[in-house]
Amino acid sequence: MKIIMLGAPGAGKGTQAKMIAEKYSIPHVSTGDIFRANIKNGTELGMEAKRYMDEGQLVPDELTVKILLDRVAQDDCKNGYVLDGFPRTIPQAQVLDEALTKLGESVDYAIDVNVPDENIVKRMGGRRACVTCGATYHIEHVPPKKEGVCDKCGSELILRDDDKPETVKKRLSVYHAQTQPLIEYYTNKGILKTVDGTVDMMDVFASIVEILG
Ligand code: ADP
Ligand code: ADP
Numbered sequence: 001m002k003i004i005m006l007g008a009p010g011a012g013k014g015t016q017a018k019m020i021a022e023k024y025s026i027p028h029v030s031t032g033d034i035f036r037a038n039i040k041n042g043t044e045l046g047m048e049a050k051r052y053m054d055e056g057q058l059v060p061d062e063l064t065v066k067i068l069l070d071r072v073a074q075d076d077c078k079n080g081y082v083l084d085g086f087p088r089t090i091p092q093a094q095v096l097d098e099a100l101t102k103l104g105e106s107v108d109y110a111i112d113v114n115v116p117d118e119n120i121v122k123r124m125g126g127r128r129a130c131v132t133c134g135a136t137y138h139i140e141h142v143p144p145k146k147e148g149v150c151d152k153c154g155s156e157l158i159l160r161d162d163d164k165p166e167t168v169k170k171r172l173s174v175y176h177a178q179t180q181p182l183i184e185y186y187t188n189k190g191i192l193k194t195v196d197g198t199v200d201m202m203d204v205f206a207s208i209v210e211i212l213g
């Protein structure tokens with residue numbers, strides 16, 4: 001099963017993608033996580049991506065597409081995957097479709113986690129991310145057992161630089177301009193499913209499971 005998660009920054013794509021990955025035993029592939037791992041390891045790719053991420057801009061398609069295609073060509077992706085944060089532009093979606101067509105495959109579902117902008121800005125200020133394992137928390141909705149410490153690995157939790165309010169507003173405008181057109185793209189392909197992302201995360205997950213079966 002190949003699934004794409006769509007939605008504004010902070011809509012809950014990552015939260016849901018991790019639960020989907022576990023339930024359906026498929027890898028969770030997040031381009032944002034791949035970029036952050038590269039930044040942490042000081043790779044050339046990481047340094048290039050960081051310039052855009054810090055500004056709330058998208059990393060150029062060329063770079064992003066290569067990373068993603070390499071990742072989904074790996075063995076663990078044979079039985080499918082859930083993509084979180086990719087595609088984010090029409091050209092990215094087209095490249096993915098072309099690559100899959102060559103393999104005689106296609107995306108099964110594009111799930112849009114729908115959350116209005118007003119809720120997003122509030123939500124992002126409370127997001128905390130683990131510097132080591134990428135786990136995410138929320139100071140009100142999903143607090144860690146011990147403040148500032150990751151439940152899973154014991155590392156420090158931080159507010160991502162790009163989760164500060166000014167950058168979040170920039171990212172939202174980038175989302176509306178460049179990513180939202182994908183909703184129509186996947187509607188036209190007949191695979192778009194929309195879920196209400198404003199409710200409790202377990203209720204969001206229940207609606208997704210209903211779709212995926
Ligand atoms: P969120 O899920 O909160 O929107 P991500 O971790 O998915 O955040 O992405 C963080 C940043 O990484 C984005 O703002 C963008 O700069 C970059 N990025 C991630 N995925 C892509 C992509 N598919 N295309 C371009 N840039 C991306
Ligand atoms: P995205 O990957 O779309 O950027 P995340 O999954 O990282 O979004 O979620 C953004 C923030 O909102 C995180 O702090 C997360 O814990 C929290 N969150 C996720 N889903 C919900 C929900 N349904 N209700 C409230 N908070 C949520």
Ligand code: ZN
Pocket residue numbers: 130131132133134135150151152153154155
């Ligand atoms: Zn951790």
